[in-house]
Amino acid sequence: MESAVIEKPKPAPKAKKTMSDKWYGGLLITPAMVIILIFALIPLFYAVNVSFRHADLTMGGIQGWVGLNNYRTVLHEAKFWATVKTTLVFTCVAIIVEMSLGVLIAFLIYGATWGKGLIRSLVILPLATAPAVTGLFWRYLYDTQFGPFNYFISLLGLPWHPNWLGDIKLGMASLIIFDTWLWVPFVALIVLAGLQSLPKEPFEAAELDGASTFRVLRTLTAPMLGPVLTLVFILRTIDLLRLYDSVATLTRSGPGDTTETMTYYLYRQGLVFFRMDYASTMALLFMFAVIVASGFALRPLLTRLAKRAGAR
Amino acid sequence: MKGNLWKSICLFMIVAMLISACATATTAPATVAPATSAPAAATCKDADRVPISWSTIAGFYTDAMTKIVSDFEATHCVKVTVVNIDNSQLYDKQIIEAVGNTGAYDVFTMETAEKASFAENNYILPMDDYINANSAAVDYNDVAPILADITTRYKGHIWGLPYYTYTQGQFFRQDLFDDPTEQAAFKAKYGYDLTPPQTWDQTHDVAEFFTRKAGENLKGVPLTKDFYGIGLMAGPYQEIQDELLGMIIWKGSDVLANDGTITVNDAANEWALDFYVNQLLPFAPPAATTVTYDGVMNQMQDCQIAMTANFFLDQWPNAVKTEQSCPGAVMGIGEGIEKTVYVGAFLLGVSSSSKHPKEAMDFVAYVGGKEAQTTFASMGGSTTRISVLSDPQFNTPESRPFTAHFAVLLKVFQNMTGKNSNLFYSPFGAKLYNSEGLIEHKAAVHEVTPAESLKELYDTWVQYCGGTICTVNR
Numbered sequence: 001m002e003s004a005v006i007e008k009p010k011p012a013p014k015a016k017k018t019m020s021d022k023w024y025g026g027l028l029i030t031p032a033m034v035i036i037l038i039f040a041l042i043p044l045f046y047a048v049n050v051s052f053r054h055a056d057l058t059m060g061g062i063q064g065w066v067g068l069n070n071y072r073t074v075l076h077e078a079k080f081w082a083t084v085k086t087t088l089v090f091t092c093v094a095i096i097v098e099m100s101l102g103v104l105i106a107f108l109i110y111g112a113t114w115g116k117g118l119i120r121s122l123v124i125l126p127l128a129t130a131p132a133v134t135g136l137f138w139r140y141l142y143d144t145q146f147g148p149f150n151y152f153i154s155l156l157g158l159p160w161h162p163n164w165l166g167d168i169k170l171g172m173a174s175l176i177i178f179d180t181w182l183w184v185p186f187v188a189l190i191v192l193a194g195l196q197s198l199p200k201e202p203f204e205a206a207e208l209d210g211a212s213t214f215r216v217l218r219t220l221t222a223p224m225l226g227p228v229l230t231l232v233f234i235l236r237t238i239d240l241l242r243l244y245d246s247v248a249t250l251t252r253s254g255p256g257d258t259t260e261t262m263t264y265y266l267y268r269q270g271l272v273f274f275r276m277d278y279a280s281t282m283a284l285l286f287m288f289a290v291i292v293a294s295g296f297a298l299r300p301l302l303t304r305l306a307k308r309a310g311a312r
Numbered sequence: 313m314k315g316n317l318w319k320s321i322c323l324f325m326i327v328a329m330l331i332s333a334c335a336t337a338t339t340a341p342a343t344v345a346p347a348t349s350a351p352a353a354a355t356c357k358d359a360d361r362v363p364i365s366w367s368t369i370a371g372f373y374t375d376a377m378t379k380i381v382s383d384f385e386a387t388h389c390v391k392v393t394v395v396n397i398d399n400s401q402l403y404d405k406q407i408i409e410a411v412g413n414t415g416a417y418d419v420f421t422m423e424t425a426e427k428a429s430f431a432e433n434n435y436i437l438p439m440d441d442y443i444n445a446n447s448a449a450v451d452y453n454d455v456a457p458i459l460a461d462i463t464t465r466y467k468g469h470i471w472g473l474p475y476y477t478y479t480q481g482q483f484f485r486q487d488l489f490d491d492p493t494e495q496a497a498f499k500a501k502y503g504y505d506l507t508p509p510q511t512w513d514q515t516h517d518v519a520e521f522f523t524r525k526a527g528e529n530l531k532g533v534p535l536t537k538d539f540y541g542i543g544l545m546a547g548p549y550q551e552i553q554d555e556l557l558g559m560i561i562w563k564g565s566d567v568l569a570n571d572g573t574i575t576v577n578d579a580a581n582e583w584a585l586d587f588y589v590n591q592l593l594p595f596a597p598p599a600a601t602t603v604t605y606d607g608v609m610n611q612m613q614d615c616q617i618a619m620t621a622n623f624f625l626d627q628w629p630n631a632v633k634t635e636q637s638c639p640g641a642v643m644g645i646g647e648g649i650e651k652t653v654y655v656g657a658f659l660l661g662v663s664s665s666s667k668h669p670k671e672a673m674d675f676v677a678y679v680g681g682k683e684a685q686t687t688f689a690s691m692g693g694s695t696t697r698i699s700v701l702s703d704p705q706f707n708t709p710e711s712r713p714f715t716a717h718f719a720v721l722l723k724v725f726q727n728m729t730g731k732n733s734n735l736f737y738s739p740f741g742a743k744l745y746n747s748e749g750l751i752e753h754k755a756a757v758h759e760v761t762p763a764e765s766l767k768e769l770y771d772t773w774v775q776y777c778g779g780t781i782c783t784v785n786r
Contacts, residue, residue: 057411058429058742144599145614166547166601168759253750254548255601256759271404273743273776274411 050280057274070281080282082257083265086172090261091240094176098236101180102187103229109188110195120192123185131182135249138178139165142250165251171258175251179243187232194228195221230301234294241290262286356389362671363391364418367406369658370396372476376691380684388678390671403742410435410663418666419675422472424463424656424736425745428785431466432739436661438469442673450677456725459696462736463659467785472661473680474696475688476626479728480558480653481720483612483631484508484619486644488522491531497521508619508646512559512587515542515621515649519595522618531640541595543608543617544588546756550749551604551624552588554654558622559584561731562652567744568734572784574773576748577766585762589755592621601757606630613637622653625724626694628717645720651727657696689715698722734784743776 019027051070055062074080109119126134141147142164153160164174198221206216244263247253253260253268262282270279368377374396381392395417397405403426409416410430422430430436443450452460455474463474488494489506498506502517509515519541524530526537545551560566565580575581593600597616599607609630611617615638620631625645634641647653660679662672678684682697689695689706692714700706701722706715735741748769755765774780 058407058433059739061411144602145597145611145616161598163598163601166599166757168757252548254753255757256548256754257750258759271408272746274407 047280047283050276051284053277055275055277055280057276062276066277070277071285074278074281074285079265080262083260083262086257086259087241087243087261087263090172090176090179090243090259091237093172094179094240095233095237097176097180098184098187099229099233101184102232103191105184105188106191106195109192120189123188125185126182127185131245132249134182135178135246138250142174166255168255168258171251171255175246175259178250179240179246182246183236183239187236190232191225191228194225198224227301227304230297234297234301237297238290238294242286358391361385361389361391362668363393364666364668364672364675365393365395365416366419366421366660366675367395367397367402367409367417368421369399369402372399373688373691373693376688376693379691380679380687383684383687384675384678388671388674390668390675392675403746407435410665413665415663415665415667417663418668418672420661420663422659422661423742423745424659426742427463427471427659427661428466428737428739429742430661431469431471432785434664436471437664437666437669437673438471439473439662439673439676440470442670442677443470446677449681451682454682454697454699455680456696456698456701456721458655458725458728458732459657462655462732463657463696466737472659473676474657474659475680475685477655477657477694477696477721478624478626479655479657479694479721479724480554480622481625481648481717481724482508482620482646483623483628484644484646485634485638485641487640487642488531488618489644490642493532494530508644509649510651512562512591512649516587516591516595518542518619519592523595537616538597539615540597540611540617541619542592543611543620543623544593544596544600545604545608545623546588546593546596546600546753547603547607548750548753549604550745552752552756553745553748554624554656555621556581556584556588556752557733558648558650558653559587561733562650566733566735567748568738568782568784570734570784570786572734572738572777572781574770574777574780574782576773577763577770581766582763585752585755585766589758589762593756601753615641622648625717625721629692629714632713632716645717647720647723647727651724652731653724653728655724655728655732689718694721734786737786738782738784740773740777740782744773744782747772747776 050062052065052067053062054060054064054066054069105123109116109123112119141149144150144161144163144166147164149164150161153162162170164170202220202224203216206220211219242263243261244267247259247261247264248267251259253264263286266279266282266286269275269282366381377394381394384390385392402421403423406417406420406422410420410433420430420436422436431438443452450473452470452473455464456477459474459477459479464470464472486508489508495506498518498521501521506518506521507514509518522530522539522541524535524539526535528535528539530539545555557567560580563580563583565575565578567574567576567581569575597611599611603611605624605627608617608620608623609627612620612631612634615634628645631645632643634643660676662669662676666672680696682699685693685695685697685700686703689700689703694717695701701718705711706718735744738744751765751769751772754760754768755762760768773782777783
């Protein structure tokens with residue numbers, strides 16, 4: 001009799017325990033989160049703490065709890081609001097000038113038939129140096145007696161001999177001209193990249209349909225370039241709002257205090273007069289304002305990007 | 313794969329922690345080692361040298377300081393690391409390190425107005441015991457008495473030694489004042505002889521007289537560019553207040569009264585700023601509102617100005633270069649208008665968080681001492697010691713391009729005895745001093761009137777001092 005051998009079914013090989021995508025993703029971002037925690041959030045919470053205390057580093061250091069006194073003092077201080085006004089005026093004028101010139105230059109480079117690479121390389125030069133260095137260099141360019149600007153003006157035979165950094169009517173304009181020189185290339189390059197990434201087909205179709213240049217610009221280029229322009233606008237606005245280095249090296253908030261921006265005033269309160277309580281309070285108010293403004297500005301862009309992602 | 317990644321990260325972190333722990337373990341003993349007496353320099357090996365660091369001003373006689381440090385190291389078993397910091401950042405950087413008690417710098421460099429703030433907060437150590445124990449070597453009494461008083465004394469202690477004075481006097485183009493054509497024209501217009509101005513009214517007259525447009529004559533020769541009567545430091549810096557302080561003291565006032573009452577908006581202060589803005593500034597080059605001392609020296613060397621107001625005498629080696637750059641120019645030097653000027657010096661003090669205070673004090677005593685000060689003077693530095701200022705080797709025709717101001721400094725110190733500002737004895741001094749220039753500069757550029765500027769200054773000081781009276785500890 002043949003014995004029937006019933007083979008025991010082999011147990012299925014034990015599935016190797018793997019990390020879920022969720023945990024894996026979490027793990028990957030952990031180093032970045034740790035860095036943010038250490039270098040951003042802890043100082044932020046520390047600043048919040050200091051803003052509710054009396055903190056004069058050269059007179060006893062960080063001391064007792066004063067509630068909202070620092071916020072009350074700062075918000076009632078005329079000087080603080082004067083610097084807010086200066087910052088806003090500078091930002092509004094500079095952003096208009098920089099965006100206009102940047103877009104114009106981007107279109108000019110885009111339409112150029114030769115030397116695009118060379119022009120792009122030249123345009124990027126101002127961005128290759130630190131504003132702190134170029135600011136000192138521009139101090140020389142603006143010099144009333146020895147500066148090249150006034151030299152060229154005199155060569156033209158003009159009766160105008162501007163005191164760029166010493167005349168209260170010209171101080172802000174001098175700062176805006178410097179910032180424009182420094183940052184227009186950034187705007188131009190980003191817009192140029194946006195232009196070059198636009199699909200060709202709609203433009204070819206429009207050309208076949210005989211659409212005018214203005215119509216193409218209005219109905220195709222502008223809407224398609226919108227997200228790029230919005231992004232550049234927001235980035236530049238935030239950067240202009242926190243302007244410090246150009247003021248520190250070029251004007252030192254002068255002439256008078258006509259170019260004293262919020263961040264420069266904040267720096268002086270914190271690191272010249274060591275009133276860390278006022279400086280922290282101003283920094284938090286400034287950060288809150290920028291976050292709120294950026295949130296409003298970014299909302300349309302994020303909504304559009306979310307819709308586009310959903311459609312895919 | 314994912315498991316391996318996780319293990320790798322853990323391993324990496326453990327290794328990193330071990331390495332950092334080992335590094336801490338090996339460096340920790342060095343940072344807490346007590347100060348010990350160093351072996352004699354002659355037998356001293358590099359490894360035995362006690363390390364100290366000195367925070368000082370970048371670009372201020374760096375060559376001379378390198379030589380002095382080298383000489384000190386040759387006689388002491390100490391290694392000095394010189395940390396050069398831009399003058400505009402020096403105070404901020406030192407305070408941050410002092411507040412943090414980091415011990416990053418063993419020796420601080422301070423402005424006169426900053427001494428009380430450092431001392432009040434115990435950021436620096438008193439040096440009385442050291443100076444008493446080493447009285448012969450330090451020879452504290454040789455320091456110009458007014459400098460010793462304003463730069464080193466606070467609350468009955470001595471907090472360091474001055475090593476570089478920027479006390480004011482006046483520079484002028486002597487050749488212009490000696491020119492017969494100019495003398496005759498001046499006398500005809502103002503009714504008295506043309507001389508370097510001794511009073512503020514004369515200063516106005518002379519400044520006005522020499523201010524001329526291109527094409528007009530100067531010493532009988534047509535000018536190729538505009539010429540101005542006076543050079544002023546009216547830019548957004550602290551030096552504008554140094555120009556004003558001599559005027560205020562001459563008027564019998566100060567920025568702080570003896571009891572600490574803030575007086576920046578009193579009649580004398582208002583007169584000084586008003587006179588400066590409306591009687592002197594119109595005769596200065598337009599760039600006056602953007603420059604500080606180096607700008608004025610550039611204007612002088614560029615043949616643009618006839619004289620300075622009260623101005624830092626340590627700049628003599630720069631001023632005298634005008635004789636090379638302007639044909640026919642001969643530079644003169646004076647004790648200052650009304651013989652009442654700003655007096656000040658940089659001083660060295662030892663950080664209270666220094667790991668090696670004895671060696672740091674040795675260094676301060678050396679740099680402020682006669683030997684190093686003589687070396688400093690021979691390289692163009694503006695010494696603080698009476699014996700060096702009056703040393704005959706620095707009063708010869710050969711040494712004139714570098715040290716002609718020494719004899720004048722001695723007179724100025726004499727003139728200013730008992731006229732030092734209360735600002736230098738206030739623990740708020742640094743804050744007050746740092747806030748003053750920018751606010752007074754607003755009047756110079758006509759953003760506000762002098763009275764409005766001083767009102768703002770008064771309010772700012774009230775805020776810093778917590779009331780209308782700032783502490784003054786003479």
